[in-house]
Amino acid sequence: MDKKMNLTIVYIDDDKKMQEDAFIDDISDMVDEIQYYEKPAEGLAYVKKNIDKNIVVILDWKFNSSTIQGDDVLKDIDEVSVLVPVIVFTGASIDASEANKMFKGNAFSCVPKDSDTTALVNAIHNAYDRIQNDIRSVMEKWILKQDAEKRNKPYMRSGDMVYTLNDILNSIRKQDEFGKETTRGILSLATELFTNNMREK
Amino acid sequence: MENNSPSILHFKFDVSTFRLLGRELITDRITALFELVKNCYDANAEKVDITFDSLNPLSEKSRIIIRDDGLGMTFEDIRDKWMVIGTSSKRRKKTSPAPYNRVVAGKKGVGRFAVDKLGGKLVMKTKKKGSSVWHCLETDWTKYSEEEDRQLKLDFEENQVEQKLFTDIDNKYWTEPGETEVQGTVLEISSLNDVWLERDVIRAYRELSKIVRPTLNVKYPFNIKFHVPEYKAYDDKLVESLVLAKATLSYALKYRFDTGEQKYYQEYLEESKGSLVVKEKETEIFGPIGFTIYYYDQEGKKNFTKEDRIDGIKVYRDGIIATPFAEYKSSRDEQKDLFGIDKRRWSGFFEKLSTRDILGWVDITDELNPNIKDSTNRQDFVDNKEWNALQVFVISQIHQVELYLKHKKDYKKKENAEKLKNAGNDLDDIKQKVKRLKGQTLLISPEVDNELDEIASKLETIKQNVSASTKDYERMEEDKRQQENIMFSLVSLQAYAGQISHILRISIGIIKRSAEFVAKWVSLGQKQDKSIKHAHRIFEEMNNLSKAMNFMLSYAEDDSTFEFFGIKDSITELFEDRYHYLFEEENIKAEYAVEDDFELSYNKKAFQDMFGNLIDNSVKAMRNCQDKRIKCSVYRENDNLVMLFSDNGPGIPDEIRDRIFDVFYTTTADLGGAGLGLYIVRTRLNAIKGTITLEPNEFKPTGATFKIVIPLIH
Incomplete structure (x- = not known):
């Protein structure tokens, strides 16, 4: 039996009948919770509000009922945080130009709707691994562990700017210039520490 | 004009290269000509003149001359590029020199060897702008063949380093004076290999027309002109892009x-x-x-x-x-x-x-x-x-x-129909005039009178013919309309095929995962309730698949052809036969009224299926109602057949009114609704230029009313 994941699945699909899909019943024991949304905007609102949770989004690609399509939702999620893995789950045929939209939107993976649950579970596991192992997610988790007061106090200075931990968290999530720079810095530092250790041995 | 001091230039090549480029890549003379013209294009020429002289029969005078106003070559170009086989300065650069920046068309530098395919002898004259001389080179290709034969006889194993593989063939080189402003290259090919028939010239013309690409930017045109004195149709003829020439x-x-x-x-x-x-x-x-x-x-x-x-x-x-x-x-x-x-x-x-x-x-x-x-x-x-x-x-x-x-199209049709009709009227006019003439006995001699009788009788025959033709024409128009209808059905089927594959993929996925669930948990003896739920789900999805299949089949079956059928009979059949049992079982009071009866040319089954879908929807919608009613009324409004279909179920909420015709949209998923029904109805109606809309409900206080409009002359 797979180890339970500390994870919230946000499933956005306007085909209501998918709410009853077997994969949901199948994985309900593997994750903390599964949130189903028929409307992309509502799913997005949930992600925004619960951004501090470990979230994997499963996203339908073609929405019949709305002008908003999968690639728009990808973009919106990216603007909230690039650290939320999005698995596209679609019945549409994906040609080069559609695949291109997914890559551009940083989709984590794409699972066709005629796949078995195992394929979906594998994709969720991979996404969860990324949340666990991605240096940016690790930094995010570390900041989230600090108490609220500490997170609002100036933490570091870079050039003329002073940043609180929350500023850093935000930058890492959005991967703006400072966010990228910080990530690179931490990675270099970690590598440095790791190799120092090797030398001492 | 020849320069006083002609000198000799040598081609450098080995036999295999020669064979490969000269013989194998240029498989026929049209391709050869094509390659030579591509070279002109790559040299930024704006104008190429191709002269075919004395093509049939061949004589001393027979020549193909390709003259362009491109960049031309220097002596060094001739010596280091033209004369060295297999080099291609084009391959390194993908565009021709600025400001033309043409995407280079010639390949692998084989163009010059194309000459070999056309004729045994070449005189090339080339000149760059600014230079005061034309560089002239004469090559006799027959000598190359001799050398080829000699080289092929060499023993390669024993002569691995023998440089004789490369040959020295004499080419006469000289210069001629020219105006500094002029540039270009002239290839004069003689000792032609083949007779050129008119159809060969036509083929060459067609092939060359492809070089003139429709998207070629207009600032730097590329024109090819044929000069073929023997074949007048192609003499002094500009090669136009067929593609553009054939635009509708x-x-x-x-x-x-x-x-x-x-x-x-x-x-x-x-x-x-x-x-x-x-x-x-x-x-x-x-x-x-x-x-x-x-x-x-x-x-x-x-x-x-x-x-x-x-x-x-x-x-x-x-x-x-x-x-x-x-x-x-x-x-x-x-x-x-x-x-x-x-x-x-x-x-x-x-x-x-x-x-x-x-x-x-x-x-x-x-x-x-x-x-x-x-x-x-x-x-x-x-x-x-x-x-x-x-x-x-x-x-x-x-x-x-x-x-x-x-x-x-419409105007033309109307115009033609009008003309036919007028012809009939004109004939009547003439008949009247003949009649009037006959009345004037004083002026008319008995001979003329007889003639007039004959004219009148012939006019009558013509009139009958015209009216028969008019009927034929109308019948043809009707046939054509039916053909168009079938075509529209096919096109809508094509659109539907795209959608159906989407549905199938989703359905198959649902079934697959439910089956996977059942297989996994039943064997573990866990999640029994859920397993039952998913077993049911498999069943429901299978039903959806069947429905989708049946719909596809209704297109594929033999009875999908168009036929004339009476609306009244068809509706009666639906209410009295097909759905009678269901209405009874569900306690539905179903009524129908066909005010005007018409014949409709359509696929009867498809027509009935549309109603089948509406009835299915109503039955589902009214499942929790007490006094269930369905009503269908049919009447004529102008040139349209109008059908109102109503139930007194809970109705359709405002917020989903726009979505009900979308594929997959369903509010009755729990009852096996696949969201296909109304989509199918709309698709089929569109195919015959009909419409379906949601109207204010006939039954009060709640209910749903659909209005279907089918043009009677579609």
Whole structure:
């Protein structure tokens, strides 16, 4: 039996009948919770509000009922945080130009709707691994562990700017210039520490 | 004219290269000619003259002369490039020298060897601008064949390092004086290998017409002219791009500057009563533009090869393509639909043109259209109001072409029908006149009177023929309408096939995962409730699949042909036979009233299936109602058959009114609704130009009423 994941699945699909899909019943024991949304905007609102949770989004690609399509939702999620893995789950045929939209939107993976649950579970596991192992997610988790007061106090200075931990968290999530720079810095530092250790041995 | 000191130049080559390039790559003489002309194109020539002299029968005088006004060669070019086989300076550079920047057409530097295919002897004269001499070179290819034979006899194993593999063949070289301003190259090929029949020249013409690419920017034209004194049809004939020549419609809109008013005026197209008129108006905010559009019907499209594709409207700035993405892409999907031409197709399937039907370009200039700017990534234009206005302009012009195509046919038909009718009336007129003449006995001799009788009788026969023809014509029109109907059904089937594959994929996935669930948990003896739920789900989904299949089958079955059937009979059959049992079982009071009975030419089964879908929906919607009612009324309104279909269920909430005709949309998933029914109804009605709309409910206080309109003359 797979180890339970500390994870919230946000499933956005306007085909209501998918709410009853077997994969949901199948994985309900593997994750903390599964949130189903028929409307992309509502799913997005949930992600925004619960951004501090470990979230994997499963996203339908073609929405019949709305002008908003999968690639728009990808973009919106990216603007909230690039650290939320999005698995596209679609019945549409994906040609080069559609695949291109997914890559551009940083989709984590794409699972066709005629796949078995195992394929979906594998994709969720991979996404969860990324949340666990991605240096940016690790930094995010570390900041989230600090108490609220500490997170609002100036933490570091870079050039003329002073940043609180929350500023850093935000930058890492959005991967703006400072966010990228910080990530690179931490990675270099970690590598440095790791190799120092090797030398001492 | 010959220079006093002719010298000798040598070709450097080995036998295998010669064989490969000269014989194997250039498989026939048309290709050979094609390659030579490509060389002219790559040398930035704007004009190529090809003279075929004394082609049939062959004589001392027989010649093919290819003369261009391209860049020409220096002595060094001849010695180091032309004379060294297998080199290709073209391969290193993908475009010809600026400002032409043509995408190089010639391949692998084999063009010069194409000459071998055409004739045994070549005199080449070439000159660059600025130089005062023509460089002239005479090559006798027959000598190469001799050398080839000699080399082929060499023992390769024993002579591995023997440089004799490379040969020294004498080529006479000399110079001739020329005007400094002139440039170009002349290839005069004699000792021709083959007789050229007229059909060979025609083939050459057709092949060469492909070089003149429709998207070639107009600033640097490339014209090929044939001179064939023996075949008059091709003498002094400009080779036109067949592709453009075969366009079904073409328009080139220009602009002009009015010096008096100091204003620019723009030409534009406007459809009016079945014709397309070029009009003029003040320029819009994007500035004056040139707009060239070609439209191709199926016949026109046949002239296109894979390379010469019809691919929509491009934008050229000062003659150069404005955005790199519009250049050749191997996959259509990679091409950007700059003006959103194809996007519109979703809103109307039949009348909209797509990028596969039209080809053209918008010519803008830096000076006159400063606000049409490339975005920084060169993938698009900056999204400003000028660009938006230009998009609107282009789309509106395409729309005028669409209107024209649509109306032209109708007007023409009407006109013809009118003419036939008039012919009948004219004949009546003449008959009257003959009658009047006959009445004037004083003026008419008995002979003339007899003649008049004969004329009158012949007129009667003609009139009968005309009226028979008119009937034939009407019958033909009717046949044609039916054929069109079938075609529309097929097109809607095509659209449906795309949707159905989507449905199948989703259904199969649902079944697969439910089955996986059942298989997994039942064997573990866990999640029993859920396993039962998913077993049911498999069953329901299978039913959905069956429905989708049946719908597809109803198209595929033999009885899907059109037939005439009475509306009243058909509706009666539905209510009294097909659904009678269901109505009884569900306690539904079903009533129908057919006020006017008509014959409809349609697929009867498809017609009944539409009602079947509506009835199914109503039955599901009314499942929790007490007093269940369904009502269907049919009547005629102008040239339309109108059917109102109502139930007194809970009705359709406002917020989903717009969605009910969408595929997959269902509010009765729990009852096995697949969201297909109304979609199918709408698709089928659209196929016969009918409509279905949701109307205010007939039954009060709640209920749903659908109105179906089918044109009786469709």
